[in-house]
Amino acid sequence: MWAVTALVLDGKKTRDELFESFRARVAALRDRGLVPGLGTVLVGDDPGSHSYVKGKHADCAKVGIESIRRDLPAEITQAELEAVIDELNADPGCTGYIVQLPLPQHIDENAILERIDPAKDADGLHPTNLGRLVLGADGPLPCTPHGIVHLLRRYDVPLDGAHVVVVGRGVTVGRPIGLLLTRRSENATVTLCHTGTRDLGAEVRRADIVIAAAGVPGLITADMVKPGAAVLDVGVSRTADGLRGDVAADVAEVAGHLSPNPGGVGPLTRAFLLGNVIDAAERDLARSDSV
Numbered sequence: 001m002w003a004v005t006a007l008v009l010d011g012k013k014t015r016d017e018l019f020e021s022f023r024a025r026v027a028a029l030r031d032r033g034l035v036p037g038l039g040t041v042l043v044g045d046d047p048g049s050h051s052y053v054k055g056k057h058a059d060c061a062k063v064g065i066e067s068i069r070r071d072l073p074a075e076i077t078q079a080e081l082e083a084v085i086d087e088l089n090a091d092p093g094c095t096g097y098i099v100q101l102p103l104p105q106h107i108d109e110n111a112i113l114e115r116i117d118p119a120k121d122a123d124g125l126h127p128t129n130l131g132r133l134v135l136g137a138d139g140p141l142p143c144t145p146h147g148i149v150h151l152l153r154r155y156d157v158p159l160d161g162a163h164v165v166v167v168g169r170g171v172t173v174g175r176p177i178g179l180l181l182t183r184r185s186e187n188a189t190v191t192l193c194h195t196g197t198r199d200l201g202a203e204v205r206r207a208d209i210v211i212a213a214a215g216v217p218g219l220i221t222a223d224m225v226k227p228g229a230a231v232l233d234v235g236v237s238r239t240a241d242g243l244r245g246d247v248a249a250d251v252a253e254v255a256g257h258l259s260p261n262p263g264g265v266g267p268l269t270r271a272f273l274l275g276n277v278i279d280a281a282e283r284d285l286a287r288s289d290s291v
């Protein structure tokens with residue numbers, strides 16, 4: 001048993017605070033006749049993906065957002081899946097939606113993401129919206145990176161001038177998080193590590209903030225962490241022993257702040273999905289008010 005010294009970055013509590021404000025914003029939209037609706041497209045039988053999608057719809061019910069579900073067989077063809085995307089793009093009741101990742105191997109994932117109407121992209125993963133992020137323009141932010149920044153700010157972890165080491169280069173976390181953290185408003189310096197990094201331990205040891213999003217159970221160990229650093233455990237692996245994060249238990253002894261997994265960044269990924277749907281609906285209303 002390890003002596004825990006790290007302050008816990010509580011994702012569930014932070015999510016509940018966000019939901020309070022979301023409920024009020026959704027009620028205000030409904031009063032103006034705009035009912036936000038989140039769609040999800042789920043392909044295949046992956047138990048993790050099923051559980052995430054189920055959670056997203058449960059969250060919608062908590063804040064008053066309508067739910068639209070498209071659960072599709074793993075054998076669906078590219079053309080059939082594209083037809084579902086076109087249908088959601090055209091559905092006025094669906095104000096934002098996501099395609100749950102990963103998709104089966106035979107599907108061209110990038111082509112599917114690009115087919116989503118960028119105005120309905122609740123994940124912030126459409127190339128147009130990732131491009132807006134690069135430009136510093138307004139648009140939906142990718143949900144997990146947004147959750148990470150919110151959690152760090154909520155617990156007053158200093159970002160200005162901090163050295164952040166990100167481990168993992170996936171499209172949902174590793175690649176976009178650097179874009180958020182290096183904005184002038186955050187002003188951090190970011191190093192992105194991956195399986196090609198020569199001495200991962202040496203890189204991680206230099207970090208004031210470690211973001212572990214590699215999907216390798218227990219990859220980040222106490223000897224790799226600078227005493228007092230903030231460590232965010234984002235990766236999830238389903239092992240024979242249950243769900244495992246990327247961060248080993250002994251890190252709690254040296255870290256200054258630690259996000260648990262589960263209960264850290266995951267709940268905020270889901271929360272900011274709803275945040276993007278509400279933001280988009282508010283943008284729509286503001287546009288219709290101005291004409």
Ligand SMILES: Nc1nc2c(c(=O)[nH]1)N[C@@H](CN(C=O)c1ccc(C(=O)N[C@@H](CCC(=O)O)C(=O)O)cc1)CN2
Pocket residue numbers: 051052055098099100101102123143144172243261262263264265266267268269270
């Ligand atoms: N289209 C997308 N696909 C995927 C994304 C994404 O952001 N967009 N991210 C992940 C999965 N994901 C959201 O879809 C996600 C992962 C984890 C959680 C979460 O709340 N985890 C809980 C634990 C849940 C459990 O017990 O299974 C936690 O951390 O407390 C939410 C969403 C890949 N795909």
